[in-house]
Amino acid sequence: MFFFYLLSGLFLGWSLGANDTGNIFGAAVETRMLRFKKAALIAAIFITLGAVFEGSGPSGTLGRLGSVDALGGAFTVALAAAIAITLIVRIGIPVSTSQTIVGAIIGWNVFSGRLTDYRSIITIASSWVMAFVLSGSIAAFLFYLARPWVNRSKSHLLVQDHFIRHSLVIVGAFGAYSLGANNIANVVGVFVPVSPFTDIHIWGRFVLTGLQQLYLLGALSIVVGIYTYSHKVMRTVGKDLFHLSPITALIALLAEAIVLFLFASRGLYNLLLSLGLPTIPLVPVSSTQVIVGAVVGIGLAKGGKNIRYNILGRISLAWVTAPVLAFLISFTMLFIMQNVFEQKVQEETNYIFDRLTITRILDDGFEAAALSGVNGRSFTSERDIYRELNELKDLSRDEITNIIGIAEIYPLMVDTIALTQSGMHRRYSPEQLAILREYEGQEFRHKWQLKTILIAHDEFAYYPEPDSELQKNQNRILDGQLHQLYRTFRKE
Amino acid sequence: MPLLLKTTRFVESQIDTFLDIVSDSATTFQLAIEDYLHGRIQEFEDRLSQIREYEHRADDLRVSIERFLYERTLIPENRGDVLAILENTDEVIDNIKDSLLQFSIEMPEIPSDLNELWMQTTKASVAAVEQLVFAVRSFFRDLAAVNNYIHKVYFFEREADQIGERLRRKIFAGDIELSRKSQLRFFAIHIEMVSDAAQNVCDRLAIYTIKRQL
Numbered sequence: 001m002f003f004f005y006l007l008s009g010l011f012l013g014w015s016l017g018a019n020d021t022g023n024i025f026g027a028a029v030e031t032r033m034l035r036f037k038k039a040a041l042i043a044a045i046f047i048t049l050g051a052v053f054e055g056s057g058p059s060g061t062l063g064r065l066g067s068v069d070a071l072g073g074a075f076t077v078a079l080a081a082a083i084a085i086t087l088i089v090r091i092g093i094p095v096s097t098s099q100t101i102v103g104a105i106i107g108w109n110v111f112s113g114r115l116t117d118y119r120s121i122i123t124i125a126s127s128w129v130m131a132f133v134l135s136g137s138i139a140a141f142l143f144y145l146a147r148p149w150v151n152r153s154k155s156h157l158l159v160q161d162h163f164i165r166h167s168l169v170i171v172g173a174f175g176a177y178s179l180g181a182n183n184i185a186n187v188v189g190v191f192v193p194v195s196p197f198t199d200i201h202i203w204g205r206f207v208l209t210g211l212q213q214l215y216l217l218g219a220l221s222i223v224v225g226i227y228t229y230s231h232k233v234m235r236t237v238g239k240d241l242f243h244l245s246p247i248t249a250l251i252a253l254l255a256e257a258i259v260l261f262l263f264a265s266r267g268l269y270n271l272l273l274s275l276g277l278p279t280i281p282l283v284p285v286s287s288t289q290v291i292v293g294a295v296v297g298i299g300l301a302k303g304g305k306n307i308r309y310n311i312l313g314r315i316s317l318a319w320v321t322a323p324v325l326a327f328l329i330s331f332t333m334l335f336i337m338q339n340v341f342e343q344k345v346q347e348e349t350n351y352i353f354d355r356l357t358i359t360r361i362l363d364d365g366f367e368a369a370a371l372s373g374v375n376g377r378s379f380t381s382e383r384d385i386y387r388e389l390n391e392l393k394d395l396s397r398d399e400i401t402n403i404i405g406i407a408e409i410y411p412l413m414v415d416t417i418a419l420t421q422s423g424m425h426r427r428y429s430p431e432q433l434a435i436l437r438e439y440e441g442q443e444f445r446h447k448w449q450l451k452t453i454l455i456a457h458d459e460f461a462y463y464p465e466p467d468s469e470l471q472k473n474q475n476r477i478l479d480g481q482l483h484q485l486y487r488t489f490r491k492e
Numbered sequence: 493m494p495l496l497l498k499t500t501r502f503v504e505s506q507i508d509t510f511l512d513i514v515s516d517s518a519t520t521f522q523l524a525i526e527d528y529l530h531g532r533i534q535e536f537e538d539r540l541s542q543i544r545e546y547e548h549r550a551d552d553l554r555v556s557i558e559r560f561l562y563e564r565t566l567i568p569e570n571r572g573d574v575l576a577i578l579e580n581t582d583e584v585i586d587n588i589k590d591s592l593l594q595f596s597i598e599m600p601e602i603p604s605d606l607n608e609l610w611m612q613t614t615k616a617s618v619a620a621v622e623q624l625v626f627a628v629r630s631f632f633r634d635l636a637a638v639n640n641y642i643h644k645v646y647f648f649e650r651e652a653d654q655i656g657e658r659l660r661r662k663i664f665a666g667d668i669e670l671s672r673k674s675q676l677r678f679f680a681i682h683i684e685m686v687s688d689a690a691q692n693v694c695d696r697l698a699i700y701t702i703k704r705q706l
Binding site: 146150155 | 497500503504565566567568569570574631632633634635636704705706
């Protein structure tokens, strides 16, 4: 059943392979610097590698925006994104899955009564603008670096051609890797919370995690897209959208690859963190807009005479129309799926404000008066709680999200055998596993109860008030581990 | 990759050889005219045969370069321009050969008082061709220098025109039959045409250079 529902995600993958590979190799293939067969092979290999080994960063950001918790919901969200992208591309606006999937997830949040994390929306939306501007700036910078080399070079035209040809292969591979890493979240990101895959151990040495298997499947759908349809798109991108010379194509491609990598690499993120430098959010961005940004950057560096400025207007339009359209389609389709086809598009979640949860909320520093509207009541929707809490006291969205997290009923039972059987135990240190075994069979009604007993141990170190990016990152890692435990220990 | 680099080096050497032949043809042309003006007809004929040989080799090389560029899809963005440059440069050799061939066929009698102007026109035309060879070589190896050489080609082409005009005026001012004057004018124009051909290549080369610059 999972595989049937995954089809909509795989369709998105096919569309990504067909469309976005053109943004990497379009100019190189159209200028005949690379043959399609070679370009397709490089794209297939490196998009898959990027997706499997580096795809988790942007996926996590999408997960924070909204965690679609039922297969039917994930199917509908991915399908809504795919339909939205098809419609918008037909109008001729350069858009990508990144924009539509966000709108579709918010559609699910609203439909299922969940609160949307505004900070994630701001992070994602500002990243789209940032990616566009950044790729233009990097391309312009690279152009200024390359100009003296090309104009004053003493190397033979044929040697330059040889160099550019091989650089296109190397940079193209880097671009494909970054595209896979950055955009796989768009393809199967919504299926992450409902994925049934467990870790596979190869010769006892290598582990292919459940997440990586899901990404691998998504990557294979991208590869099918590359081989079945991308040739046509590459020709269109290379010829119609922007005709580039091989050297400018190389500059644009390098700028695109760098930007996609910056917004995808967890390794780079951690490196910047450890150096105390500002980090770049791990967000899926649009490769189409990034390459257009690079071309505009080169155009401006050349003096800005040949730039079609209307394309900037169309891109700004895409930032707004794509999420809005996807939101509307997603919401409508979820309604139809649930009420006409009677499919489960969300898990029913209950929230209770009993003595236990209220005490815990008060311990967190909230005033009792603020809770009088919800005290002793049960809820089935986050939005209802939000409304009640907001009426009495002006609490911030973060505070309300915190309260909702405490009130959520999520029955758990510590079961380290299930953890071992699913292969997920490899994500925990032997010390952490030993602590989990101490609580074997113990039951909890709320997620925070399990978290509270675990973070009391040094092995599950958590910083309640992190004062550095490093501590924030440590918290994020622990949250990921806890999230896995919640899924594995959940009692039906 | 090494195979491709080998092909690249091979084509590179073929282009260099082609340009060497153009340069040698120009020098041989000057020597041939000198031989003719001094009545060394046998040496002149030898030079003509040498130029015929150059012309064949240049044609073969041009076809071979063309084949390699297309078969191996080398410099796909510039190959049309490169082939146009090679074809037009090849026409300079054709012009040189045609000019000498006409001398060989018609054997015009040139009054000795015209010798100096005749040689000066020839030297200006040959200088234009030599500067053209530098310009084309620079197009491949040193883009920044191309315009300097193009400027020099234009200079020597104008020089050839001016001296050629003086030569033609002197021909018609001389005391010889009108039919001979007419014949000599035809030969004088033929020599000027060599520098005109060099200038035509440069007109294209200037545009191709702008296209290649970033």
